[in-house]
Amino acid sequence: MKRIPWLLFLPLALLLSACRKEESYHAGGTNAPTAEAGSEAEEVPTTYEVKGVVRKINADRNQLVVKHEEIPGFMAAMTMPFDVRPTNEMSKVKPGDRIAFRMLVTTNDGWIDSIRVLGKETNVVADPSPVRFVSAAKALVAGDLLLDYTLTNELGKTIRLSDFRGKTLALTFIFTRCPYPDFCPRITDHFSRALKKLNATPGASTNFHLLSVSFDPEHDSPELLLAYAERYAYDPRKWSLATGAWDQLEPLTAHFGLIFGRDVPPEKMEHNLRTVVIRPDGKVHAILNSNEWEVDELVQAIEAAGKAG
Numbered sequence: 001m002k003r004i005p006w007l008l009f010l011p012l013a014l015l016l017s018a019c020r021k022e023e024s025y026h027a028g029g030t031n032a033p034t035a036e037a038g039s040e041a042e043e044v045p046t047t048y049e050v051k052g053v054v055r056k057i058n059a060d061r062n063q064l065v066v067k068h069e070e071i072p073g074f075m076a077a078m079t080m081p082f083d084v085r086p087t088n089e090m091s092k093v094k095p096g097d098r099i100a101f102r103m104l105v106t107t108n109d110g111w112i113d114s115i116r117v118l119g120k121e122t123n124v125v126a127d128p129s130p131v132r133f134v135s136a137a138k139a140l141v142a143g144d145l146l147l148d149y150t151l152t153n154e155l156g157k158t159i160r161l162s163d164f165r166g167k168t169l170a171l172t173f174i175f176t177r178c179p180y181p182d183f184c185p186r187i188t189d190h191f192s193r194a195l196k197k198l199n200a201t202p203g204a205s206t207n208f209h210l211l212s213v214s215f216d217p218e219h220d221s222p223e224l225l226l227a228y229a230e231r232y233a234y235d236p237r238k239w240s241l242a243t244g245a246w247d248q249l250e251p252l253t254a255h256f257g258l259i260f261g262r263d264v265p266p267e268k269m270e271h272n273l274r275t276v277v278i279r280p281d282g283k284v285h286a287i288l289n290s291n292e293w294e295v296d297e298l299v300q301a302i303e304a305a306g307k308a309g
């Protein structure tokens with residue numbers, strides 16, 4: 001399956017693309033589609049007619065960064081990258097073109113086609129980024145000890161990261177109203193598949209736990225986290241979802257370079273993705289960036305971390 005991040009935000013991309021090629025970003029919204037864990041069938045995409053202005057052309061990724069109008073029922077007006085398929089449609093446009101196009105969305109993918117140039121916009125000014133960079137905590141790398149943080153899980157129970165000492169912990173960051181199929185829904189689906197795979201493989205590790213931490217604590221109550229988890233066939237014995245107070249979330253996310261919007265409407269919740277595997281001794285084993293890792297990589301990292309510490 002193609003794994004091109006189709007939502008690479010312009011302001012952040014400019015800031016970070018030079019040093020972190022793997023980064024991808026998107027903005028969130030209020031109309032999160034449901035994702036079915038494990039669904040492999042060919043899916044008919046939902047389509048939307050969209051208008052906008054081309055801000056930037058990412059030729060190497062076959063992406064257009066478009067400042068688009070509101071897409072009723074799907075997302076607010078914003079500037080974001082779109083994968084173009086077929087890629088020869090890339091040659092139709094230049095920065096500053098006003099365009100109309102069709103957007104196609106499936107559970108794990110999104111792209112655009114049928115691009116028509118409507119005219120030119122003269123006043124092309126980049127939008128300011130609404131994200132805040134959290135940098136209060138030390139960046140962690142493999143081998144570093146993760147400090148203890150306290151969160152509240154999907155059952156309303158207080159948990160500490162140290163509760164998982166003695167087990168391998170796979171930790172990722174999501175928010176339940178993320179509307180972009182290839183961001184939080186894909187990561188959560190990957191967690192669901194990794195859990196299934198570990199449970200189904202004879203001789204695989206059983207000494208692990210998955211933890212999805214929401215960075216949208218004002219919205220993601222235990223009830224919502226539980227309802228979200230149940231869409232992905234989670235198992236409370238092996239997978240927890242949690243969120244917490246900002247004094248816990250800020251350093252925890254900052255350790256791994258997670259970037260996300262705050263004090264912005266959910267549809268402007270830009271963020272990147274980080275998935276971390278922690279050894280049983282509490283030390284970082286591996287950090288998986290972006291949404292481009294495969295389920296097997298996570299499974300292998302969980303297995304390897306269990307042997308490492």
Ligand SMILES: [Cu+2]
Nearest residue numbers: 175178183184
């Ligand atoms: Cu997301």
